[in-house]
Amino acid sequence: MATSGAISGATVSSFFTKTTTTSNPSPKLHSSASLLSQKTVFQGVSLEDSKKSVSEIFAVSERKIGGLNGLRRFEIKARAAASKTIEVEVDKPLGLTLGQKQGGGVVITGVDGGGNAAKAGLKSGDQVVYTSSFFGDELWPADKLGFTKTAIQAKPDSVYFVVSRGAEVDVKKLNKRPAPPRFGRKLTETQKARATHICLDCGFIYTLPKSFDEQPDTYVCPQCIAPKKRFAKYDVNTGKAIGGGLPPIGVIVGLLAGLGAVGALLVYGLQ
Numbered sequence: 001m002a003t004s005g006a007i008s009g010a011t012v013s014s015f016f017t018k019t020t021t022t023s024n025p026s027p028k029l030h031s032s033a034s035l036l037s038q039k040t041v042f043q044g045v046s047l048e049d050s051k052k053s054v055s056e057i058f059a060v061s062e063r064k065i066g067g068l069n070g071l072r073r074f075e076i077k078a079r080a081a082a083s084k085t086i087e088v089e090v091d092k093p094l095g096l097t098l099g100q101k102q103g104g105g106v107v108i109t110g111v112d113g114g115g116n117a118a119k120a121g122l123k124s125g126d127q128v129v130y131t132s133s134f135f136g137d138e139l140w141p142a143d144k145l146g147f148t149k150t151a152i153q154a155k156p157d158s159v160y161f162v163v164s165r166g167a168e169v170d171v172k173k174l175n176k177r178p179a180p181p182r183f184g185r186k187l188t189e190t191q192k193a194r195a196t197h198i199c200l201d202c203g204f205i206y207t208l209p210k211s212f213d214e215q216p217d218t219y220v221c222p223q224c225i226a227p228k229k230r231f232a233k234y235d236v237n238t239g240k241a242i243g244g245g246l247p248p249i250g251v252i253v254g255l256l257a258g259l260g261a262v263g264a265l266l267v268y269g270l271q
Contacts, residue, residue, distance in 0.1 A: 083166030085129070087180075088120040091158045091190040096122060098145060105171050106142040108163070116190070122163060129169050130162035132179065136222065141174040157208050158191065187236075198234040198241050201226040205234060 090096075095115020101107045106128040111118050128142040134154040139162065142148045152159050160179060187195060191207040198205050202224035206212050212231065219228045232241040 083164070085162065085164055086121060086126070087160070087162050088122065089158050089160045089188065090120045090122070091116045091188050092155075094152070094159060098128065098149065100145040101127065104143055105169070106145050106148050120161075122161065123165070126163040126165050127169060128161060129164050129171060129174070130160075130177065132158075132160045133176075136160070137179055139177050139179050141171040141176070143171050156210075157194070158188070192236050195234050195236050197231040199224065199226055200230050200232055200241060206231065 093115070094117050095112035096108055096117035097110035098106050099109035108117075108122060108124055108126045108128060111122055111124050128148065130139040131142050131148055131152055132138075132155050133140050134151055136155060139160060140148075140151060187205065187207065191205070194207040194209065195205050197212045199221040202221060204221050204223040215228060217228055220226060221230065232243060234240075235242050
């Protein structure tokens with residue numbers, strides 16, 4: 001019986017020893033426990049602190065994005081301020097040199113100091129977008145150098161320029177556009193010296209180098225096609241016609257229509 005008891009005791013002792021050994025955590029379980037403890041530490045942060053951290057992150061991001069957007073807006077405004085379109089009328093002689101722009105277009109390659117182009121504000125490097133047409137009634141896109149020079153040479157007195165400074169313009173996509181009306185346009189000093197006659201119908205001021213009296217009787221106003229007899233002498237100081245001249249065609253037509261209506265009433269009234 002003693003032997004059996006010893007065996008039983010050994011067996012029980014062995015059982016508890018194995019059980020104790022088996023209950024020791026393996027390395028994997030230990031690492032999992034440490035990871036769990038790390039997670040538990042992280043999860044121990046309060047909700048308010050976590051919200052504050054997230055809000056700070058978003059605030060920093062928004063400041064960075066806002067700074068980038070502000071920088072972009074500044075760059076766009078700077079480019080817009082640097083680039084501008086200039087429209088001027090330049091008397092002949094122009095005092096400038098034109099060249100063919102690479103890829104199409106015309107550019108001013110030189111401006112004479114003290115010349116009419118320089119006085120008008122044109123500078124070397126300006127891209128010519130539009131110039132006056134042959135007759136001055138339209139503005140044509142300055143695409144090819146040869147054609148632009150021909151149109152400029154055809155204008156006898158002054159040339160209207162539209163130039164771009166600081167930005168490239170694809171003139172190939174542009175269409176013709178009407179020239180600005182000459183009525184009410186401020187005259188240059190050269191034009192004032194030549195201004196001798198004014199059209200009574202539309203206000204066009206004659207400023208050509210050729211004397212108005214030397215123009216043939218078939219000469220018409222380039223702006224409203226009024227005949228030569230519709231012109232009167234012009235006073236540069238007052239900006240008005242000298243002596244009044246003939247009344248405008250519209251007034252004459254109105255008077256004739258009124259007289260015709262009165263005559264018709266008289267005829268039908270007598271009947």
